[in-house]
Amino acid sequence: MPSRLRLTLLLGMPLLLIASTSMVTQLAAEEPSSHAKEPQVLFEYETLNGEEYGYRIPSLVKTNSGALLAVAERRLGLHDHSENDLVMRRSTDNGKTWSSIELIAEAGSDSLNDPCMIVLDSGRILLRYIHFPHGVHARKTDHTVRALAGYDGPKNVRLFLMHSDDEGQSWSEPRDVTRAFRREGAISLGSPGVGIQLTTGEHAGRILFPNYEVFPVGDADRYTRNSASYSDDDGETWHLSEPIAEPTEQGQGNEAQVVELATGELLLSSRDQDGGIYRKLSRSTDGGETWSTHTFLTEFVTPHCMASLIRYQHDGEDLLLHCGPNSRRWRLHGTVFYSRDGGEHWLTAREIEPEYLGYNVLCQLANGRIGCLYETEDCLKIVFTDFSLDDLFIK
Numbered sequence: 219m220p221s222r223l224r225l226t227l228l229l230g231m232p233l234l235l236i237a238s239t240s241m242v243t244q245l246a247a248e249e250p251s252s253h254a255k256e257p258q259v260l261f262e263y264e265t266l267n268g269e270e271y272g273y274r275i276p277s278l279v280k281t282n283s284g285a286l287l288a289v290a291e292r293r294l295g296l297h298d299h300s301e302n303d304l305v306m307r308r309s310t311d312n313g314k315t316w317s318s319i320e321l322i323a324e325a326g327s328d329s330l331n332d333p334c335m336i337v338l339d340s341g342r343i344l345l346r347y348i349h350f351p352h353g354v355h356a357r358k359t360d361h362t363v364r365a366l367a368g369y370d371g372p373k374n375v376r377l378f379l380m381h382s383d384d385e386g387q388s389w390s391e392p393r394d395v396t397r398a399f400r401r402e403g404a405i406s407l408g409s410p411g412v413g414i415q416l417t418t419g420e421h422a423g424r425i426l427f428p429n430y431e432v433f434p435v436g437d438a439d440r441y442t443r444n445s446a447s448y449s450d451d452d453g454e455t456w457h458l459s460e461p462i463a464e465p466t467e468q469g470q471g472n473e474a475q476v477v478e479l480a481t482g483e484l485l486l487s488s489r490d491q492d493g494g495i496y497r498k499l500s501r502s503t504d505g506g507e508t509w510s511t512h513t514f515l516t517e518f519v520t521p522h523c524m525a526s527l528i529r530y531q532h533d534g535e536d537l538l539l540h541c542g543p544n545s546r547r548w549r550l551h552g553t554v555f556y557s558r559d560g561g562e563h564w565l566t567a568r569e570i571e572p573e574y575l576g577y578n579v580l581c582q583l584a585n586g587r588i589g590c591l592y593e594t595e596d597c598l599k600i601v602f603t604d605f606s607l608d609d610l611f612i613k
Contacts, residue, residue, distance in 0.1 A: 255603065255604075257571075257594070257601035257602060257603040258313070258316070258601060258602045258603070259599050259600075259601050260288055260290075260307050260316060260591070260600055260601060260602050261273035261276075261290050261292070261305070261307075261319070261599065261600040262598065262599045262600075263296075263598040263599070269294060270294070270295060271292055271293065271294060271295075272292075272293045272295055272296040272300075272597065272598065273290045273291065273292055273293070273305075273599075273600050274290065274291050274293060274296065274576075274577065274593060274597055274600070275290060275291045275331065275332060275333060275410045275524075275577055276288065276289070276290050276410075276577060276578065276579050276591040276592065276593065276600050277289040277290070277333040277334055277335045277345075277410060277411060277412060277579055277591075278335075278412070278579040278580075278581045278589060278591040278602075279335045279336070279337050279343065279412055279581060280337065280581055280582065280583060280584060280589075281337055281341070281343065281385040281386065282337065282339075282341045282385075283385060284310075284312070284583075284584030285308060285309065285310045285385050285386070286308065286309040286310075286312070286313055286581070286583070286589065287306060287307075287308055287335065287343065287385075287386040288306065288307045288308075288309075288316070288591050288600075288602065289304060289305070289306045289322070289333045289335060289345065290304075290305060290306075290333070290600055291303070291304060291305075291330065291331060291333065292304070292305045292319075292321075293329075296597055297361070298329070298331065298355065299329040299331070299350050299352075299353075299354070299355055299362055300329065301326070301327050301328070301329060301352070302329040302330050302331055303321055303323065303324040303325075303330060304321075304322050304323040304324070304330050304333055304345075304347060305319050305320060305321055305322065306319070306320050306322050306386060307319055307320070308320075308385075308386055308387075312583045312584055312585050312587065312589075312604070313583065313589050313602055313604055316602075322345075322380075322389050323345075323347065323378075323380065323389070323392060325349060326352075327352040328349060328350060328351055328352050329349075329350040329352070330347050330348070330349055330350075330378075331347060331348045331349075331350060331408065331410075332346075332347055332348050332408040332409060332410040332473075333345060333346070333347050333410060334346045334347070334408070334409060334410055334411055334412060334413055334427060334428075335412055335413070336412060336413040336414065336415060336425060336427070337415075338415055338425065338452070338453075339415060339423070340452065341383065341385070342381050342382070342383050342452070342453075343381060343382045343383075343385070343386060344379060344380075344381050344413070344425070344453055345379070345380045345381070345382070345389070346377065346378070346379050346395075346408070346413075346427055347377075347378055347380075347408070348375060348376075348377055348378075348406060348407075348408040349375065349376045349377070349378055350365070350375055350406075351365075351372055351373060351374070351375070354373050354375065356375070356405060356406045356432045356440055357438065357439065357440045358437070358438035358439075364405070364434065364437075364438055364440070365405040365406060366405060366434075367402070367403050367404065367405050367434065369396055369397055369400075374396075374405075375396075375405060375406040376394055376396045377394070377395050377396045377399050377400060377406075377407060377408065378392040378393060378394055378395065379392070379393045379395045379453070380392050380393070381453070395456060398447075398455065398456040399427075399429070399447050399456055399458060400431070400458075401431070401458055403433060404431045404432060404433055405432050405433065405434055405440070406431075406432045407429050407430070407431045407432070407445075407447075408429065408430065409427070409428045409429050409430050409473050409474050409475075410473060410524060410577060411428070411473070411475050411524065411526065411577075411579050412475070412528075412579060412581075413425065413426055413427040413428060413476070414426055414476060414477065414478055416478050416482075416484075416505060416506075417478060418478060418480070418481070418482035419482035419505070420505070421450075421482075421504075421505030421506075423450070424448050424449070424450050424505050424506070425448060425449045425450075425452070425453055426446050426447070426448045426476065426484075426505075426506045427446065427447045427448075428444070428446055428474040428475055428476045428486055428488075429444060429445045429446055429447055429458075429474070430442045430443065430444055430445075430471060430472045430473055430474060430488070431443055431444075431445055431461065441470060442470055442471060442472050442491050443461050443462060443464070443470070443471050444461070444462040444471035444472075444474050444486065444488050444498075444500065444509075444512075445458060445459045445460070445461045445462060445509075446458075446459040446476065446484075446486070446502075446506040446509070447459070448505065448506050448507070457507075459502075459506050459507050459508065459509065460507065460508045460509065462486070462488075462500045462509040462510075462511070462512055463509075463511040463512065464511065464512050465511060465512060465513070470490060470491040470492040471488040471489070471490070471491070471498050471500075471512060472488060472489040472490070472491035472522070472524075473488070473489045473524040473577075474486050474487060474488040474489070475487055475525070475526060475527040475528075476506075476527070477527055477528060477529045477538060478529065479529070479538075479560045479561075480536060480560070481560070482503075483501055483502065483503050483560070484501065484502040484503075484505070484506050485499065485500075485501055485527075485538070485560065485561045486499065486500045486501070486502070486509065487499055487515065487525065487527045487540065487561075488500070488512070489522050489523060489524055489525065490514075490522055491522060492522075493522055494514070494522070495519040495520065495521070495546050496514040496515055496516050496519065496520070497514070497515040497520060497525065497540075497542075498512040498513070498514060498515070499512065499513050499514070499515050499561065500512050500513075515561075515564065517555075517563065517564040517565075518544060518553070518555055518564060518566065519544065519545070519546050520542045520543055520544060520545070521543055521545055521546065521547055521548060521549055523542060523543055523549050523576060523577065524542075524576075524577040524578075525540060525541060525542030525543075525578065526539075526540065526541040526542065526578045526579050526580040526590070527539070527540050527541075527580075528580045528581065528582065530582055530588065530607075531582070532582065532586040533586060535607065536558075537556050537557060537558050537612070538556060538557040538558075538560070538561055539554055539555070539556050539567075539580055539588065540554070540555045540556070540557070540564065541553070541554045541555070541570070541575075541578050541580050541590060541592075542575070542578065543574075543575050543576070544566075544569070548574075549574055549575060549576045550572075550573060550574060550575070551569055551571070551572060551575070552569065552570050552571030552572075552574075552575025552578065552592065552594075553566060553567070553568070553569045553570065554567040554568060554570055554580075554590075554610055555567060556610070556612055567610035567611060567612050568609075568610050568611050570590065570603065570605065571592065571594060573594065573595070574593070574594050574595055574596055574597075575592050575593070575594060576592065576593035576594070576597055577592070577593050578590055578591065578592035578593065579591050579592070583604060586606070587604045587605060587606050588604060588605055588606070588607075588610075589602060589603070589604045590602070590603055590604070590605075
């Protein structure tokens with residue numbers, strides 16, 4: 219005969235199960251909804267007219283009216299320098315639907331690389347890119363020679379600037395700004411993603427692009443370091459900041475993104491080209507003219523890869539969002555991190571892509587959600603997704 223205690227427990231089991239099920243249901247209802255929507259494929263490896271084309275290196279901005287412009291390199295294959303063109307798609311409904319792919323810049327057999335856009339207060343959109351002559355790279359490879367320092371020769375890399383005054387519906391002719399942006403001795407300068415226009419303090423209105431500069435080493439190698447290019451006259455003339463110093467003798471800061479903090483201070487986050495597992499951070503208190511020595515962001519790990527950094531402001535929220543692969547070695551586990559104290563400390567928000575996430579760009583949408591344009595499936599696709607702070611479990 220069962221004991222009274224055992225009988226009580228047995229009789230109570232259904233009630234416990236019902237209560238437990240009810241509690242789980244209630245918790246599930248209270249849990250913030252994950253961004254369950256399938257990412258939209260905007261650019262995908264494809265065959266056109268008998269040629270195979272791949273897409274890499276995204277840039278994403280929101281215009282002053284709320285339209286989204288997604289730009290990428292279209293490559294004949296996937297090599298860095300594969301007769302790259304620049305192409306664009308446009309959305310006027312917060313990324314729900316997109317226009318067809320449009321060619322916006324091309325240079326025959328030469329390669330156009332590292333698109334980087336800025337939306338100005340005036341409504342003008344700037345697009346900067348690097349122009350590599352056919353067969354020329356910033357380093358020597360099996361199928362390219364290394365570029366030479368200089369401005370006008372057949373093995374010199376150049377930098378161009380385009381603009382749009384109608385929200386990306388048409389673009390100006392490219393303007394060669396190589397001499398204005400690049401210092402003597404460098405063989406190239408650029409950085410993909412987005413730049414910013416400052417809004418606070420004595421430098422409000424200043425336009426600023428983050429840079430990585432490339433310098434030759436020996437006959438084939440290179441080293442890179444970070445800086446910024448800025449303009450105080452709506453992009454007519456440009457100035458180059460002091461280079462960002464490294465804690466070691468030879469700098470290896472690479473692709474970078476920059477934000478303006480509430481205080482007016484600037485924060486730049488850079489890829490560590492030395493192969494380390496941490497981002498590099500630098501700060502400027504004079505509008506990007508000079509920068510602090512790089513320090514390491516050790517609160518999360520990342521392989522050497524371009525990563526996104528934006529300042530998010532909506533409904534009383536003011537925080538920084540950083541997105542990139544969260545892995546020591548591979549570009550996997552795409553994750554959003556956030557900071558509420560100007561980048562002094564970082565917390566993990568959530569993983570948005572469990573598999574491959576490469577170069578990516580975050581963008582605050584007109585409806586307050588956050589868009590992300592990123593490379594996935596080993597760079598065979600560039601996709602767009604969006605999510606809210608609740609989706610990221612940020613309270």
